[in-house]
Amino acid sequence: MPVMSDSLDLAFSALADPTRRAILAMLLEDDMAVTDVAEPFAMSLAAISKHLGVLADARLITQEKRGRVKWCKLEPDALRSASVWMQGFGQFEPVDLDALERFLEAELSETGNAAALDG
Amino acid sequence: MPVMSDSLDLAFSALADPTRRAILAMLLEDDMAVTDVAEPFAMSLAAISKHLGVLADARLITQEKRGRVKWCKLEPDALRSASVWMQGFGQFEPVDLDALERFLEAELSETGNAAALDG
DNA sequence: TGCATATTCAACCAGATGGTTGACGATCTG
DNA sequence: CAGATCGTCAACCATCTGGTTGAATATGCA
Numbered sequence: 449m450p451v452m453s454d455s456l457d458l459a460f461s462a463l464a465d466p467t468r469r470a471i472l473a474m475l476l477e478d479d480m481a482v483t484d485v486a487e488p489f490a491m492s493l494a495a496i497s498k499h500l501g502v503l504a505d506a507r508l509i510t511q512e513k514r515g516r517v518k519w520c521k522l523e524p525d526a527l528r529s530a531s532v533w534m535q536g537f538g539q540f541e542p543v544d545l546d547a548l549e550r551f552l553e554a555e556l557s558e559t560g561n562a563a564a565l566d567g
Numbered sequence: 568m569p570v571m572s573d574s575l576d577l578a579f580s581a582l583a584d585p586t587r588r589a590i591l592a593m594l595l596e597d598d599m600a601v602t603d604v605a606e607p608f609a610m611s612l613a614a615i616s617k618h619l620g621v622l623a624d625a626r627l628i629t630q631e632k633r634g635r636v637k638w639c640k641l642e643p644d645a646l647r648s649a650s651v652w653m654q655g656f657g658q659f660e661p662v663d664l665d666a667l668e669r670f671l672e673a674e675l676s677e678t679g680n681a682a683a684l685d686g
Numbered sequence: 687t688g689c690a691t692a693t694t695c696a697a698c699c700a701g702a703t704g705g706t707t708g709a710c711g712a713t714c715t716g
Numbered sequence: 717c718a719g720a721t722c723g724t725c726a727a728c729c730a731t732c733t734g735g736t737t738g739a740a741t742a743t744g745c746a
Contacts, residue, residue, distance in 0.1 A: 454585065461583035464576055465697060465734085469652075480642075483692060495735055502733095516692050516743035530651040534646055584704085601723060614705055616724060621703095635713040635722045687746090695740070703732070709724075716718085 455507070459530040462506035467491075469497050475509060475522040482518050574626070580650040581625035585640075587618050594628060594641040600635050 462468055471485055484516050486496035500520055503509045507526040581587055590604055605615035619639055622628045626645040631638050 456588065457583055457585060460579050461733095463649075463653075464580035464583055466573070467734090469575065481692080482694095491695075491734090492736065494695085494737085498734075501694095513693090513742095518693065523647060527653055530582075531650060534582075534650045534653065580703095586704090602721085605707065610704090613724070613725085617704075620724095625690085632723090637723065688745105690746105692742080693740105694741075694742095695738100696731105697737090699734100699736080701733085703733105704730095705724105705725090707728080708725100709727105710723100712724100713721080715738075716720100 455526060456530060456533060458506035459508065459526045462502050462508055463530070465499070465502075467496075468503055471496075471499060471503065471520075472508060472522065475520060479519050479521045482520065485520060574645060574648060575652060576626035578627065578645045579641055581621050582649070584618070584621075586615075587622055588619060590615075590622065590639075591627060591641060594639060598638050600642045601639065604639060 449506075461547060463472075474480060474485065474488075482497060483493065484499065484555060486493045489496060499508065500511065502521075506513050507523055510521050510523050512521070568620075571601060584590075586608060589608075593599060601616060601619060603613065604619065605612045608615060619628065619630065622639075623630055627640055629642045630639050631640070
């Protein structure tokens with residue numbers, strides 16, 4: 449029996465992993481090659497490659513191969529869909545964008561990798 | 568080594584399951600007892616009880632026992648945190664609340680259960 | 687050609703997840 | 717008390733997940 453996981457399933461389960469959220473935060477700054485994405489993390493390149501595959505399946509990123517380098521690019525549409533879904537429950541208060549920065553920084557330092565935001 | 572799954576891990580992974588999202592949508596209308604939450608779904612009460620446990624761990628709901636009935640109540644704080652995180656990526660466009668309703672209805676009909684929104 | 691770099695693939699593993707069933711404790715009601 | 721209802725627990729199962737390693741593929745470069 450097929451699993452039928454829709455786009456929200458894919459988006460939320462992709463977002464459920466701190467490594468993948470850190471990758472998205474890195475890609476928010478700039479497009480990156482797979483090897484460069486992997487660099488700050490204490491895990492194998494193959495593991496990062498899988499994470500990027502999950503993000504791509506969820507359409508949170510796209511990957512384009514130029515030469516032997518595969519470039520990873522943030523694709524915010526799926527995030528926007530998920531965000532819209534959540535707004536129905538979070539509509540009680542306006543969104544605090546300052547809190548976002550604190551979240552990102554806290555998360556990145558928490559994961560223990562060096563992928564800190566520049567500022 | 569401890570797993571250290573932070574609140575965003577818990578929130579997003581709880582949201583990754585369509586049954587749990589449907590439950591949240593039901594609770595958006597009103598507080599409900601566990602048995603009543605389970606009623607529209609084609610799965611055992613124990614399974615729904617586990618789903619509610621996951622939602623409670625993620626602090627997306629709270630559960631309060633009165634008599635033999637355990638009441639489940641939506642608790643939007645964790646959703647708001649996750650929403651704030653996502654807004655950083657979805658900041659390109661304002662949130663479309665009309666799209667939310669379409670999403671909820673599409674999702675509920677998609678899961679094949681009878682938990683349709685009334686209005 | 688031949689070697690280095692970039693990335694994925696395949697096999698494997700431990701642990702989490704989502705479901706089942708049956709037994710159980712707790713609470714209301716007659 | 718006896719019986720029904722509410723909900724969880726425990727054991728079990730199949731599948732998914734997130735990681736590993738080593739081999740394979742593809743591209744660039746001298």
